[in-house]
Amino acid sequence: MQMSFELWRRRSLALLVWICAFSGFAFATGHPRYLISNDDDALSSSVTFYVIGENGFLHLDQRVLTGGAGIAGGYFSTDRIAVLANGTQECVYASNALTGDIVGIDINTLAVAGNTSGSPTDSGSANGIGLAVNAQYLYASFTTSNTIGTFEVEPGCSLTFINDISVAGLQGGFIDAMTLRGNMMVVTYGDGSFESFDISSGTPISNGDEQNSTGYFESQGASYPNSVEITKTGRYALFGDTSTATVVEVSDISSGKLGKTTVYRLGSEINSSNILLSPDETLLYISNTEGDSISAAWFDVSTGKLSPGCTSGKLRGYSSHWSYTAELGLDGDTGTGGTIYVAEYGAPSSIGLVAVTSSGATCTLGELSSSPVSDSNSGGLLSIGAFPPRSF
DSSP: OOOOOHHHHHHHHHHHHHHHHHHOOOOOSBBBBEEEEEEEOOOSSSEEEEOOOOOEEEEEEEEEESSSOSSSSSOOOOOOOOEEEOOOOOEEEETTTHHHHHHHEEETTEEEEEEEEEOOTTTOTOOOOOEESSEEEEEETTTTTTTEEEEEGGGEEEEEEEEEEEEOOOOOOOOOOOEETTTTTEEEEESSSEEEEEEETTSSSEEOOOOOHHHHHHTTTSSEEEEEOOOOOOOOOOOOOSSSEEEEEEEEEEESSSOOOOOEEEEEESSEEEEETTSSSSEEEEEEETOOOOOEEEEEETTTTEEEEEEEEEOOTTTEEEEEEEEEEEEETTTTSSSSEEEEEEESSEEEEEEEEEEETEEEEEEEETTOETTTTSSOEEEEESSSSSOO
């Protein structure tokens, strides 16, 4: 008798649970921790789920077709994956830049909940569609139309489009990165400027604080904010700059608006377009996007100050198999986060695995022997995410 696919999947999952109990896999609510990639394929895109195993090792679990198509490229800091775990439901959202829609996936079943589009004029076909989510709303940054769409999160991981707003940088730049914390959204425009919005009522309303960064002025446009992180308490916003070196800017946002940035020059590695805070906020991880490494800087959460930390060696496959590093992810939600994952843009792409250790005022970053892990489903990997997500 032929076994149905669903029965086979359930039995396989049960066996995986039993195996993982003895092999050190970390579980959230009855299923594995995942590292998730938006494969961004230009023909038939997909989201790939990797089970995070002992010592951060990645095991390919399942590829889920999104029902749309990507562009295999775009802005480094446009986050094409958003992960929701709010105690009520657990979802992954991924954008399809070419077809202009967003897919919701239920993590408990790895089943597609549906695809949702914004208004007819919303488009991210040139450089991608960025995503950010909270318990009530998902926000999408459409990089071609320069609009931010607001979608209501529905039961079962589906979405309902509400409306969109038009935005623009001070130099006419297009929206790039987008991050939420509480009632504040902070965005960068890729032209040296950034802005914050009040999202307490759902639809973003500008706080009237759009400005050019200090680094943009000091470098005469050669360095500008790209990615953005916000601390757990919402006191500071950190910007990873596109630059010929490793440059991060910090803004005090405790007033409810963005303050003038302080510039920190943290090394000579090329570019700092993607950043990620460790769960304990002691280290800021930096993807040296146009180089061959990742870096870490010490962060004082009480003062907002950064200082140089450590840099990995040359990551395997650089130039021969992949060209750029992009978004970062972590395998843990405590301390420094355990293994660091880095998207490696190539055809096919891969995911680098880097271990971090810290003691006192010293840290080390070293690539694991199991790195990199191939993402054969992607010819242009830029965005990855972890489930469960970091707690802030």
